[in-house]
Amino acid sequence: MNILDTMNLSKTYGEGENKVEALKNINLSIEKEKFTAIIGPSGSGKSTLLHCIAGLDSITSGEVILDGDDISKLSEDKLSKLRSRKFGFIFQSFNLIPVISVYDNIVLPVDIDNKKVDKKYINSIIDILGLKDKINKFPNQLSGGQQQRVAIARALANKPEIIFADEPTGNLDSKTTDEVMRLLKFCVDEYKQTLVMITHNDKIAKMADRIITIADGNIVESK
């Protein structure tokens, strides 16, 4: 079953001489509760695709269908609510807020959404991610791997339907990469979340249920 589909999705940056056709008529289906990896050369359009399907960037033409609705037509207000309720994001740069504790960083999406923190669920994530003794620390007191685990916990805090990850292990050593990937796979297998991840790492791509290859703004392989 698909959770998200694109129909003839195109994205163009700039105009005239500066025009870049970053995505060209992309037709893509993301399967629910599966791990989809997006791979392809640098500049091929991977981040643009992720940003467009996650409602972080506007599209030039086409449709992005989530649960039967075209999210590309939503107002910024509605889109932002949808993002905070249904999506979790993990980026290469962890994007943690330095002046608040690890715990407050983790529950931030729930606070922003004015929802009550499900303490039992949050504590289970914190446990699984091995962050129990770190929750009162500040992000800069943690190693890179630990900070990425905090970013994963934050991405999971709202029980998102889809986790979008843009090279989440790009800055991590191989041991921490394995650990982070084990946890993300756990989210898919145990929490039944959908994971869409950009990676340059072949080993990581091989862990996915499906691999989409992008080249020059087109899907060139899907297997």
Ligand SMILES: Nc1ncnc2c1ncn2[C@@H]1O[C@H](COP(=O)(O)OP(=O)(O)OP(=O)(O)O)[C@@H](O)[C@H]1O
């Ligand atoms: N904000 C922008 N303004 C203009 N052009 C952009 C912008 N963002 C991306 N591009 C261009 O769109 C194309 C696709 O870029 P994108 O970042 O999506 O590729 P990528 O596959 O994610 O690359 P990388 O693996 O290096 O991160 C590139 O030609 C890039 O220069």
